[in-house]
Amino acid sequence: MNGDIVWEEREVDVGGRPVFVRVGPEVPGSVPIVHVHGFAVSGTYLLPTASRLAHRATTFVPDLPGYGRTPDWGSALGIPALALALLELLDALELDQVVLLGNSMGGPVSLEVAHQAPDRVAGVVLASPAGGVHNQPFVRALGQLARDATRESPAMARVAVPDYVRFGPVSTLHLFSELARFPSLERMLRTPVPTLAVVGSRDPLMPPPSRVRELGRLAPEDLTVVLIEGAAHAMNFSHPGELAHVVSCWLDGREIVDDPDSPGTARVLHIRRDPTITPDG
Numbered sequence: 001m002n003g004d005i006v007w008e009e010r011e012v013d014v015g016g017r018p019v020f021v022r023v024g025p026e027v028p029g030s031v032p033i034v035h036v037h038g039f040a041v042s043g044t045y046l047l048p049t050a051s052r053l054a055h056r057a058t059t060f061v062p063d064l065p066g067y068g069r070t071p072d073w074g075s076a077l078g079i080p081a082l083a084l085a086l087l088e089l090l091d092a093l094e095l096d097q098v099v100l101l102g103n104s105m106g107g108p109v110s111l112e113v114a115h116q117a118p119d120r121v122a123g124v125v126l127a128s129p130a131g132g133v134h135n136q137p138f139v140r141a142l143g144q145l146a147r148d149a150t151r152e153s154p155a156m157a158r159v160a161v162p163d164y165v166r167f168g169p170v171s172t173l174h175l176f177s178e179l180a181r182f183p184s185l186e187r188m189l190r191t192p193v194p195t196l197a198v199v200g201s202r203d204p205l206m207p208p209p210s211r212v213r214e215l216g217r218l219a220p221e222d223l224t225v226v227l228i229e230g231a232a233h234a235m236n237f238s239h240p241g242e243l244a245h246v247v248s249c250w251l252d253g254r255e256i257v258d259d260p261d262s263p264g265t266a267r268v269l270h271i272r273r274d275p276t277i278t279p280d281g
């Protein structure tokens with residue numbers, strides 16, 4: 001799953017509180033990539049994609065406070081507080097500027113960091129960025145989550161279930177409720193840094209491609225949207241080769257094309273932007 005990458009495991013002191021971080025080999029001169037996990041789970045399921053990108057940039061895969069091998073910071077943190085914690089972690093790691101690659105809840109957390117400290121973020125990659133009108137009301141989001149569970153790889157359950165059990169059902173429901181209400185689309189349309197959004201065709205938590213194209217008329221020029229056919233919500237685990245290929249193309253400024261060596265088919269969702277409309281209305 002992790003290829004031939006040897007991950008260094010660190011316990012980083014962040015204001016007197018420990019944060020567990022997996023660190024890939026150092027790539028001199030690169031802008032580091034920080035992978036940000038979803039709700040209730042640790043960063044373990046992100047390693048398949050992180051491993052495929054570790055050759056091009058020094059790579060960090062943390063467990064945010066209260067997740068995986070990082071103790072909680074007194075209570076379950078909401079999305080803005082998790083963004084602040086991630087910024088503090090970047091300070092502790094002495095990372096001046098990074099690319100953030102967030103899946104699910106990791107998308108909103110990454111967006112918050114980009115809004116709070118745009119000078120620290122060279123770019124944001126949103127893989128299945130959950131939250132917003134499509135996930136409301138809460139009972140609808142729960143149904144979407146249940147449908148997604150049937151579409152993920154069985155191997156994902158072996159990775160995620162222990163994390164869910166450790167996180168606890170009360171904290172899971174509380175944070176998932178906050179995530180469903182988070183205005184991800186609005187934040188994405190106003191992100192002050194270059195942004196790549198990657199959605200899966202089998203992800204019930206994401207709007208259909210037709211709706212994405214419709215909303216795309218509001219998008220700024222530095223927002224790119226890509227669809228991976230066959231991917232569900234946890235594409236970082238199920239489609240790591242295709243996702244890593246898309247991310248590499250985007251980071252290099254190359255045309256985003258499908259990777260014939262990976263499952264799934266990637267294609268850019270070409271959106272017609274209306275120059276008379278801005279994200280501010």
